[in-house]
Amino acid sequence: MPSPSVSPRIAAVAPESPAAVPASAAVIADEPGIGAWRSFLTAHARITRRLDEELQAAHGLSLAEYDALLQIAHAPGRRVRMNVLAERVILSRSGITRLVDRLEAAGAVERSACATDARGQEAVLTPLGLDRLRTASATHLEGVRRYFLDRLDAADLDGLETSLGRVADPLGPGARPSHEGCPPAEA
Amino acid sequence: MPSPSVSPRIAAVAPESPAAVPASAAVIADEPGIGAWRSFLTAHARITRRLDEELQAAHGLSLAEYDALLQIAHAPGRRVRMNVLAERVILSRSGITRLVDRLEAAGAVERSACATDARGQEAVLTPLGLDRLRTASATHLEGVRRYFLDRLDAADLDGLETSLGRVADPLGPGARPSHEGCPPAEA
DNA sequence: GCAAGATCGTTGACTTGTCAACAAACGGTC
DNA sequence: GACCGTTTGTTGACAAGTCAACGATCTTGC
Numbered sequence: 447m448p449s450p451s452v453s454p455r456i457a458a459v460a461p462e463s464p465a466a467v468p469a470s471a472a473v474i475a476d477e478p479g480i481g482a483w484r485s486f487l488t489a490h491a492r493i494t495r496r497l498d499e500e501l502q503a504a505h506g507l508s509l510a511e512y513d514a515l516l517q518i519a520h521a522p523g524r525r526v527r528m529n530v531l532a533e534r535v536i537l538s539r540s541g542i543t544r545l546v547d548r549l550e551a552a553g554a555v556e557r558s559a560c561a562t563d564a565r566g567q568e569a570v571l572t573p574l575g576l577d578r579l580r581t582a583s584a585t586h587l588e589g590v591r592r593y594f595l596d597r598l599d600a601a602d603l604d605g606l607e608t609s610l611g612r613v614a615d616p617l618g619p620g621a622r623p624s625h626e627g628c629p630p631a632e633a
Numbered sequence: 634m635p636s637p638s639v640s641p642r643i644a645a646v647a648p649e650s651p652a653a654v655p656a657s658a659a660v661i662a663d664e665p666g667i668g669a670w671r672s673f674l675t676a677h678a679r680i681t682r683r684l685d686e687e688l689q690a691a692h693g694l695s696l697a698e699y700d701a702l703l704q705i706a707h708a709p710g711r712r713v714r715m716n717v718l719a720e721r722v723i724l725s726r727s728g729i730t731r732l733v734d735r736l737e738a739a740g741a742v743e744r745s746a747c748a749t750d751a752r753g754q755e756a757v758l759t760p761l762g763l764d765r766l767r768t769a770s771a772t773h774l775e776g777v778r779r780y781f782l783d784r785l786d787a788a789d790l791d792g793l794e795t796s797l798g799r800v801a802d803p804l805g806p807g808a809r810p811s812h813e814g815c816p817p818a819e820a
Numbered sequence: 821g822c823a824a825g826a827t828c829g830t831t832g833a834c835t836t837g838t839c840a841a842c843a844a845a846c847g848g849t850c
Numbered sequence: 851g852a853c854c855g856t857t858t859g860t861t862g863a864c865a866a867g868t869c870a871a872c873g874a875t876c877t878t879g880c
Binding site: 695697724725727728731732735750751752753 | 836837838839844845846
Binding site: 714715716726727729730731750752753754 | 857858859860861
């Protein structure tokens with residue numbers, strides 16, 4: 447499932463050639479930070495494509511499926527409300543329904559009714575799912591290292607983390623509480 | 634066309650709890666650079682989703698379509714071989730065929746047979762397409778500024794550009810020549 | 821206690837991408 | 851100059867996501 451990516455040179459077009467400029471002249475408005483923006487897009491498109499290919503080839507998992515498994519594995523009790531899972535994987539609710547359908551068909555996950563909310567469903571990791579995840583994570587981490595971590599030193603990584611964090615944080619899904627599963631049954 | 638994104642916490646699972654660890658303990662292998670990697674993924678998912686929504690709402694263009702228009706506008710003669718366009722927008726050849734179909738239906742682009750290679754087609758920007766692109770680029774650039782550029786200072790941007798460039802460059806499509814259009818007809 | 825509204829997960833219809841297969845055209849070799 | 855392999859763009863069949871609508875359930879105000 448190679449991501450749709452969208453990529454290289456997303457900038458803009460100059461307002462309008464002021465008559466003197468030949469028709470074939472450049473049209474990019476080269477704003478100061480645009481280079482960084484381009485690198486950002488290009489890097490993401492290329493890396494995720496590679497990682498997805500490798501994961502798919504070696505374990506038959508898409509990056510989204512891997513991510514979902516990881517999210518579940520990481521939650522207490524290895525179970526997460528569909529709801530919450532959708533938000534974490536950044537998918538719509540219907541998207542998560544379908545992704546979990548696939549994982550369930552593959553035996554990596556099971557659905558389980560939520561004890562305290564009859565509407566709710568939880569996705570629960572099966573032992574087989576955990577196995578799959580463990581195996582796949584070797585491949586995945588290897589890729590992340592090779593394409594990303596190994597090319598950057600500690601200072602770079604630090605810079606990236608704070609810069610991109612500053613960019614991503616304010617776009618988060620409003621700092622809601624959003625506990626991850628059904629609260630334990632008793633009052 | 635909100636990108637599939639794939640996102641937050643893509644790391645890995647610890648090898649196996651060494652017996653003493655309670656079953657509910659953390660499972661993430663927290664490698665040094667993983668924080669940066671997460672920020673990277675999250676930032677990308679959130680920003681592109683916003684930009685795509687805004688572009689779609691204001692001008693009925695997806696980010697991929699916008700990118701394609703921009704690539705064409707940017708090429709000499711405002712025309713590009715399908716071939717090359719696919720590579721630049723990071724889409725398969727069939728993907729580009731379909732995207733150009735849409736743009737053509739919208740009147741933003743026309744197909745034109747390549748003079749020197751009877752197999753070839755070029756996507757040529759129409760005046761209307763250029764107009765659409767210009768209008769849309771205002772929205773788009775505004776968004777890039779608001780979500781990305783404005784949150785970073787010059788040093789951050791510089792760091793991002795070089796770091797991510799170092800990451801993206803080696804994954805490029807092999808430094809092939811790949812001239813963008815049909816060469817002019819005469820020998 | 822109950823009606824009105826919000827939320828949850830699923831489904832149908834659709835969009836946008838992929839891959840495999842194709843015909844047409846190119847490019848080199850003999 | 852005819853053949854053989856490659857490249858080009860399109861197509862059919864499919865994959866994986868979206869949105870809108872739905873029934874079931876929760877929650878809140880009265």
